[in-house]
Amino acid sequence: MEQDGSVVTLDAEILQPLPDKMADYLSAISNIHERLNCFLDRHVLDAAMNAKQGQQVFVELDHQTFSGTICYIGKVHRSPLPSGLCPVYFGVELQGDGEGKGHCDGTYNGTEYFKCKKDCGLFLPCNKLQFVSAPEKGMAKQEGNPDAVGASPVKVGDTIGFYLDDAFMRGIAMDVFKEEKTWMVKVCPEEEGSEDVFRVIPMDSVVKEELLSPGFEVDADSGIQDQPKRKRSESAEDLESKSPSLDVNSVVRINLDKGNSVTGTICWIGCLPENRQKMAGVELDEDKGVSDGELQGVRYFTCPPKRGLFVRLESCQPDMRFQSISHTSPESTELSGLDAPAVLSNSPPLRDDVAVNVLEGRMKGIQGHCNSCYMDAALFSLFSCTSVLDSMLFKPSLPPDGHVQNILRDKIVNPLRQKGFVAASNVMDLRHQLTEKGECSSFATSEKDPEEFLNLIMHHILGIEPLLKLQSGRLKEQECYCYQIFMDKQEDLVVPNVQQLVEHSFLSSDLKLVEIPSCFILQMPRFGKEYKMFSKIIPSLELDITDLLLDSPRECFVCGAVATQECSACFKDKMFADTGLKQYCDSCCTQAHSHYQRKAHQLTKLHIPEEFCRVSRLGSLRVPREKLELFAVLCIETSHYVSFVKYGPEKENWMFFDSMADRHGDEDGFNIPTVTLCPEVAKYLEMPVATLAMQQPRDMEGVAKRLFCDAYMYMYQSKKMALYK
Structure with a gap:
C-alpha cells in the first residue's frame, strides 16, 4: 500500500x-x-x-x-x-x-x-x-456557421489586416472561435511590443492577405515591407525550395511581431482542411501558444496547454543556436560549441588529474537547453568519471533502439570523455528520440525527474537488467532501477548520513538486497522538489550493505562472531550505537535480552550459508564486509538540477557541474555549462555532526551548501560487481 x-x-x-x-x-x-x-x-x-x-x-x-x-x-x-x-x-x-x-x-x-x-x-x-x-468543438462550429470550418474566410496561420484605433495594422491569425453568436479571430499584431501580443477581433473586421493592397508584402520575419508581391506563377514547390529544409523535430524560431519571437519544436507538418498552404504544428518552449496540439476539434499532436501553435511552415526559421558553423560566426561557434559531430572512438571514464584537465572550466560538461538540466546532471554523473553503467553503451540492442544507444554513446558519452563538452543539440537529439519511444510527449521541452528519464532509457528502451533485486519478508522478489527511501520522521536523526537513512528505510519496510548491486541509486526522502524531510544530509562516502543482504553471513555486533539472530527493536534502542543493524551470536543475544527492558523483543533467526558454517568451524573467520563507493550526487534547488561527482580517491576530489551556470546573449543566446572543483566539501565531511548541524547554509563555503542541503539522488557503485554486470 x-x-x-x-x-x-x-x-x-x-x-x-x-x-x-x-x-x-x-x-x-x-x-x-x-x-x-x-x-x-x-x-x-x-x-x-x-x-x-x-x-x-x-x-x-x-x-x-x-x-x-x-x-x-x-x-x-x-x-x-x-x-x-x-x-x-x-x-x-x-x-x-x-x-x-x-x-x-x-x-x-x-x-x-x-x-x-x-x-x-x-x-x-x-x-x-x-x-x-x-457536440465536439469542431462540430459545434460547423452547426453554428457552416462557413466557419473548411470554407472559413480566415484560418489559423493566415496573415490578415485590421483597423485598431483608426490605424491599419497587420498580423497573424492565431485562433478562430465563437464568442456567444459572433465569430472572433485571435490575432498577433506584427507591430506591437511584447507587452500586448494578442488581440481578439470580430471576424467581420479583418481582411485576408490576398485582399490587401498589392503594393505591400507581409514578410513573416520582419513585418511590413514596401516591395512587390511574389509573382503568382511561382509554385509552392519553388517557394519551398527557397526556404530552409525543415521537418518534424526541427528546432525553430517564429517571429510573431516586431521584436517578439518564440522558439519551439515542430511536431506536425501538413495541410489543414481547405488550406493548401503547408502548415507546421509547433510545441513552444514557453507558454505563449494557444492550444495543446488540437485545432478546431481535431488533434494533430499533443503538448502541454498553451504550448501549441499552428503557423505557416514558411514562417518557421531554423533556430540559429542549433546551426552548423556555416551559419554562425567563428567567435559564436567557439563559445557555443554547437557544431558537435559524433565521436565514434570509445573512451574510458576520466579520473584524477586527467578528469580535471579535460572537464574543469567554462563551456565544459553538457550544455543545457530548454529544461534539460535533469538529463544533463544525470548523464554527467553516470558517465563522466565511472564505467559502472557502460553496459548501456555497448549492450546489443534491437534495431529500433540502436539509434538511441548510438546517440548516447557517440554524441554524448564519447565527446564528454574526450573533449569535456557535449553540445545542447546532441542532447536534444536524444530527447526527441525519448519523446518518440516513451508515452510522454514532452521529453524534448518539459522538465522531468531524473528517475523518470533513467527508468525510460534503462528499462523501456535499452532493456538492461534491473540494478536492484529486493525482497520483503518472504514475498516475491522485486526488481527496480532506483530505490526511494521511505521513512517516518525520526526525531533523533537531526543531521543523518546516508548509511542511517538506508538502514532505517530497509528495516521499516522489512527489505533485503537479494544480491550485491553493481550500481545502487538512492532517492532521498522528500515530497516532490520542495519539501525536504531533513535540512542537511551527510554523504556517506562508503555504504556498508553487509547487513542489508539476504541470506548472507553477518557478524555479531557485540563480539564479532557469526551472528544467528537479528533484533529490529534493538536497532532503535538508544543504549546501542546509532548506526548498524543489530544482530547477535547466540550467547550475546541471550545476554543482551536478559535486561528487563529487552525481554519482550521479537527476534528473527538468520540464515547462515552451510559453506560458511563449515569454514568458520575450522578457525576464527571474520565475516567479510560488503561496501559500495559513492561516485555522484544529484541535487535540486528551485527546480534546477546540478550534480557533484567524485573524480578521485581523496576527500577533496569533488567537482561541481551546472549545465546552465551562465548564459551568452538573451533569447538568441545559449547556456554556458561550467565544471568547477569544490575541495571545500572535505572540510564539512570531517566536521563533527553537532558542528555541521549548527552551520548556517548561507555561511558554508563555495557550493558545499548545495551538496549537504539539496541532495536529491545518491549514486553508489561496486567496482567488484561492475566487472560481471
Whole structure:
C-alpha cells in the first residue's frame, strides 16, 4: 500500500486495471471514498476524460448550482506526487450568478493557469463538476456557421489586416472561435511590443492577405515591407525550395511581431482542411501558444496547454543556436560549441588529474537547453568519471533502439570523455528520440525527474537488467532501477548520513538486497522538489550493505562472531550505537535480552550459508564486509538540477557541474555549462555532526551548501560487481 508501505493480500478477481490517464484524474480527489465511487461510476470519469477547454459545466457551491466554463485542464503544481501521479484539476471560470463566488483569478500558488475576473476562478477535481453534454468543438462550429470550418474566410496561420484605433495594422491569425453568436479571430499584431501580443477581433473586421493592397508584402520575419508581391506563377514547390529544409523535430524560431519571437519544436507538418498552404504544428518552449496540439476539434499532436501553435511552415526559421558553423560566426561557434559531430572512438571514464584537465572550466560538461538540466546532471554523473553503467553503451540492442544507444554513446558519452563538452543539440537529439519511444510527449521541452528519464532509457528502451533485486519478508522478489527511501520522521536523526537513512528505510519496510548491486541509486526522502524531510544530509562516502543482504553471513555486533539472530527493536534502542543493524551470536543475544527492558523483543533467526558454517568451524573467520563507493550526487534547488561527482580517491576530489551556470546573449543566446572543483566539501565531511548541524547554509563555503542541503539522488557503485554486470 502506497500510503503506509504495508503489504496486504487480495483476491485477484476484485482488482481492476487502472490506466495512467485515469489514475491522474482520480488522484486529484482527496477523499478516498469519493475517489472509489468515481472510479466505479464511470459516467463522471468518462465525461471528465473527454472534456475540453471551453466546455460548459455546473458547479455546486454552498448548496447552490452555478454555471461555468472550463478554462484549464491539467496539474496545478510543479512536480508529481511521490507515486509518480500527476493529479488533473479543472480550472473553471464561474459565470452568471456565480461571479464573485470563486477563490482566484486563474492563478494558483503564484502561477497563472488561465485568466478570468477576480474571485471568479476555481480549481476543482472532476467529481465536483457536472459536465454538460455538447457536440465536439469542431462540430459545434460547423452547426453554428457552416462557413466557419473548411470554407472559413480566415484560418489559423493566415496573415490578415485590421483597423485598431483608426490605424491599419497587420498580423497573424492565431485562433478562430465563437464568442456567444459572433465569430472572433485571435490575432498577433506584427507591430506591437511584447507587452500586448494578442488581440481578439470580430471576424467581420479583418481582411485576408490576398485582399490587401498589392503594393505591400507581409514578410513573416520582419513585418511590413514596401516591395512587390511574389509573382503568382511561382509554385509552392519553388517557394519551398527557397526556404530552409525543415521537418518534424526541427528546432525553430517564429517571429510573431516586431521584436517578439518564440522558439519551439515542430511536431506536425501538413495541410489543414481547405488550406493548401503547408502548415507546421509547433510545441513552444514557453507558454505563449494557444492550444495543446488540437485545432478546431481535431488533434494533430499533443503538448502541454498553451504550448501549441499552428503557423505557416514558411514562417518557421531554423533556430540559429542549433546551426552548423556555416551559419554562425567563428567567435559564436567557439563559445557555443554547437557544431558537435559524433565521436565514434570509445573512451574510458576520466579520473584524477586527467578528469580535471579535460572537464574543469567554462563551456565544459553538457550544455543545457530548454529544461534539460535533469538529463544533463544525470548523464554527467553516470558517465563522466565511472564505467559502472557502460553496459548501456555497448549492450546489443534491437534495431529500433540502436539509434538511441548510438546517440548516447557517440554524441554524448564519447565527446564528454574526450573533449569535456557535449553540445545542447546532441542532447536534444536524444530527447526527441525519448519523446518518440516513451508515452510522454514532452521529453524534448518539459522538465522531468531524473528517475523518470533513467527508468525510460534503462528499462523501456535499452532493456538492461534491473540494478536492484529486493525482497520483503518472504514475498516475491522485486526488481527496480532506483530505490526511494521511505521513512517516518525520526526525531533523533537531526543531521543523518546516508548509511542511517538506508538502514532505517530497509528495516521499516522489512527489505533485503537479494544480491550485491553493481550500481545502487538512492532517492532521498522528500515530497516532490520542495519539501525536504531533513535540512542537511551527510554523504556517506562508503555504504556498508553487509547487513542489508539476504541470506548472507553477518557478524555479531557485540563480539564479532557469526551472528544467528537479528533484533529490529534493538536497532532503535538508544543504549546501542546509532548506526548498524543489530544482530547477535547466540550467547550475546541471550545476554543482551536478559535486561528487563529487552525481554519482550521479537527476534528473527538468520540464515547462515552451510559453506560458511563449515569454514568458520575450522578457525576464527571474520565475516567479510560488503561496501559500495559513492561516485555522484544529484541535487535540486528551485527546480534546477546540478550534480557533484567524485573524480578521485581523496576527500577533496569533488567537482561541481551546472549545465546552465551562465548564459551568452538573451533569447538568441545559449547556456554556458561550467565544471568547477569544490575541495571545500572535505572540510564539512570531517566536521563533527553537532558542528555541521549548527552551520548556517548561507555561511558554508563555495557550493558545499548545495551538496549537504539539496541532495536529491545518491549514486553508489561496486567496482567488484561492475566487472560481471
